[in-house]
Every structure is written in C-alpha cells, then in structure tokens.
Amino acid sequence: MGRRRSFLLSGYAAVVLLVLVGCQATPSRTDGRLRIVATTTIVADLARQLGGEAVEVTALMGPGIDPHLYRASEGDVARMQQADLVLYNGLHLEGKMTEVFERMRALGRQTLAVAECVPDSLRLRASGFGGVYDPHVWMDVRRWQFAARCVADALARMDTARAAFFRDRLAAYLAELDSTDAYVRRRSALLPPERRVLITSHDAFRYFGDAYGWEVHGLLGVSTASEAGAADVQQLAEFIVARRVPAIFVESSVPERYLRALQEAVAARGFSVRLAGPLYSDALGDPGSPAGTYTGMIRTNIDTIVEALREATLP
Structure with a gap:
C-alpha cells in the first residue's frame, strides 16, 4: 500500500509536485537573515520570538484561519x-x-514539526482522530516550551555565528512562558474546581484542561473536518443543563453556527446558556491586538474564560 501510494499521487499532490520541480533554486538569505516559512500564526510567532531580527518569517495562514481545513x-x-x-x-x-511536507523533505528542504518536539509521554491521544495524538499541544504553556527549545536549536544549527544570540532569546522567552503559565494558574484558581467546565466549538483545549485543572468538552472533534451529529448536540445540551454551565465559548477560527445550535438545544430544555468569547484556539488574533502573540493569546483566553464563568458564581 505504501509503495503504491508513493507512485500514485493524487491530482492535488501532482500539481504541488510540478510547482516544486519548477522552483528548485537553492534557498537564500535576505540581508543575512534566515528565511523562515511557518504554517500557522502560532508557529510563526514562535519563530519571531526566538529569531528576532536574525530571521524573516512568513506565515502561510492568517488570523482566524482553520489549519485543519x-x-x-x-x-x-x-x-x-x-x-x-x-x-x-x-x-x-x-x-x-x-x-506537501513529504515532498519538501524528499527534495532536501529543511522542515521541522514543532509539536512533535513534545515527548510522547506528554502527548494526549485524540479520541475520534484516528487514534493519533492531539495536535493542540500549545494549549499547555509548559509543553510549548519543548517546541521553543527545538526551534532555537534548529536556528542555532543553521546559523552557528548567531548561536549565542538564539540561546539568549530562548532563555528570555522561556522566562516569559513561565510567567504566562503562572498567570493561567492564578486566574484558574479564582473559580472553584466544580465550576471549571469549559465547553468550546471543537476539542482544542484538552491540553489546557490537563495542565490547569479544567473539565473540557468540544462540540466538534479534535479536527474541525469532523461534523457534530444531532446526538452529539443533544448529549452536550443535557450535560450543560445537568451541570448548570452558564456559558459556552465560540472560537475565532470555527463558525459560530455550531454553538448556536447547541444553545438552542439547551434552551429547549428550559435552561439558558450564553455564548461567550471568542477564544483563540488554532490561530492568533490580529497583529497588534492583545491576542496577536502566543503569550497574549493564552492570557486573553484565560481572562475571557474566567470572567464569563465567574459572573455566574459571584453573589
């Protein structure tokens, strides 16, 4: 099967291969900087934080773009x-x-899957995602530190003259990540454990729940390519009513209609749940906004979550 697949490319992959073959010039640096292309805004931010002025970073996906699709x-x-x-x-x-990534590697291009720097023992299995690991590792700031170290090492290997520079930026960024992790823990502690229930558009927050003591439910699965059936909506609606969950959270990269259907199912049971958010899950916010960097996104998310749920617990 694997041998057959290597020769029989899909029509899409064949087009990609033609583009690759036509663009085989040796990569070059612009003004002495490493030229980096990142897929998501979250990965691009990591490269900028660690590379500083020594890198030129291009993100393929912008704010609000769903990487699953x-x-x-x-x-x-x-x-x-x-x-x-x-x-x-x-x-x-x-x-x-x-x-595309497979063909890049076959042609000798340097690639790095940053989430795969997290040790297997710290990864969570994704139910309904083919038995593979949940890819949303950045939702736990401590796990994301593995990705930071990995990227800094890659930059230092590629530009040995600036290796010390990259190490210094890594040390500073790890300190910022430690501060962000502590902030999330302090904010989470404002709610009693039984009220730390997070319901979102898709199952992107399991690492967050595992790290910070939250019970997490997503209407869609780990990938937004999946669809929520009527039974999924009804089951989650029953849970919301039983636990008296006051708010559910839309995400910036997932259409709001999914949670509106859930809200209507809850209302049909005589309970009112409000839509809160948005939360930033698979993409950062607009550049220059509070959620425009990774640490800003994490802080914005926890503030949005706690404030929406805390309102219902205050006397």
Missing part, C-alpha cells in the same frame, strides 16, 4: 521552496498539507 496554494508551495526552514505544527494539525 487549509490547503496550500501554488504560491504557498513556492514560498516554502524558497525558505531556509519550513516550520509547521505537525501531529496532523495541517492534515491537508501532509503530502
């Missing part, structure tokens, strides 16, 4: 081909780009 364009493929380093999340987050 994203297909690389010919322009995207050309950008990756011209990069010194291609960074992507991995663990099947960018599921429709898998063949």
Whole structure:
C-alpha cells in the first residue's frame, strides 16, 4: 500500500509536485537573515520570538484561519521552496498539507514539526482522530516550551555565528512562558474546581484542561473536518443543563453556527446558556491586538474564560 501510494499521487499532490520541480533554486538569505516559512500564526510567532531580527518569517495562514481545513496554494508551495526552514505544527494539525511536507523533505528542504518536539509521554491521544495524538499541544504553556527549545536549536544549527544570540532569546522567552503559565494558574484558581467546565466549538483545549485543572468538552472533534451529529448536540445540551454551565465559548477560527445550535438545544430544555468569547484556539488574533502573540493569546483566553464563568458564581 505504501509503495503504491508513493507512485500514485493524487491530482492535488501532482500539481504541488510540478510547482516544486519548477522552483528548485537553492534557498537564500535576505540581508543575512534566515528565511523562515511557518504554517500557522502560532508557529510563526514562535519563530519571531526566538529569531528576532536574525530571521524573516512568513506565515502561510492568517488570523482566524482553520489549519485543519487549509490547503496550500501554488504560491504557498513556492514560498516554502524558497525558505531556509519550513516550520509547521505537525501531529496532523495541517492534515491537508501532509503530502506537501513529504515532498519538501524528499527534495532536501529543511522542515521541522514543532509539536512533535513534545515527548510522547506528554502527548494526549485524540479520541475520534484516528487514534493519533492531539495536535493542540500549545494549549499547555509548559509543553510549548519543548517546541521553543527545538526551534532555537534548529536556528542555532543553521546559523552557528548567531548561536549565542538564539540561546539568549530562548532563555528570555522561556522566562516569559513561565510567567504566562503562572498567570493561567492564578486566574484558574479564582473559580472553584466544580465550576471549571469549559465547553468550546471543537476539542482544542484538552491540553489546557490537563495542565490547569479544567473539565473540557468540544462540540466538534479534535479536527474541525469532523461534523457534530444531532446526538452529539443533544448529549452536550443535557450535560450543560445537568451541570448548570452558564456559558459556552465560540472560537475565532470555527463558525459560530455550531454553538448556536447547541444553545438552542439547551434552551429547549428550559435552561439558558450564553455564548461567550471568542477564544483563540488554532490561530492568533490580529497583529497588534492583545491576542496577536502566543503569550497574549493564552492570557486573553484565560481572562475571557474566567470572567464569563465567574459572573455566574459571584453573589
């Protein structure tokens, strides 16, 4: 099966291969900087934080873009081909780009799946996702530190003259991540454990729940390519009513209609739940906004969650 697949490319993969073959110039640096192409805004931010002025970073996906459903364009493929380093999340987050990454490696391009730097022992299995690991590792700040170390090491290997520079930036960023992790823990502690129930559009927050003591439920599965059936909506509605959950959270990269259907199912049972958010799950907010960086996104999310749920617990 694997041998057959290597020769019989899909029509989409064949187009990608033609683009790759036509763009085999050796990657070059711009003004002495490493040229990096990253898939998601979250991965791109990691590269910028660690590379600083020594790197030029291009993100293929913008704010609000769902990486589960994203297909690389010919322009995207050309950008990756011209990069010194291609960074992507991995663990099947960018599921429709898998063949592109395989061809990049086959042609000798430097690629790194940053989420796969997290040790297997710290990864969570994803139910309903083919038995593979949940790719949303960045939702736990401590796990994301493994990705940071991995990227810094890759930059230092590629530009040995700036290795000390990258190490210094890594140390500073790890300290910022420690501070962010502590902030999430303090904010979570404002709610009693029984009120720490987070319901979102899709199952992107399991690492968050595992790390910070939250019970997490997503209407859609780990991948937004899945669909929620009527039984899923009804089951989650029953849970909301039974636990008296006051708010459910839309996500910036997932259409709101899914949670509106859930809200209506809850209302049909005589209970009112409000839509809160948005939360930023698979993409950062707009550049310059509070959620425009990874640490800003994490802080914005926990503030949004706690404030919405805390309102219902205050006398």
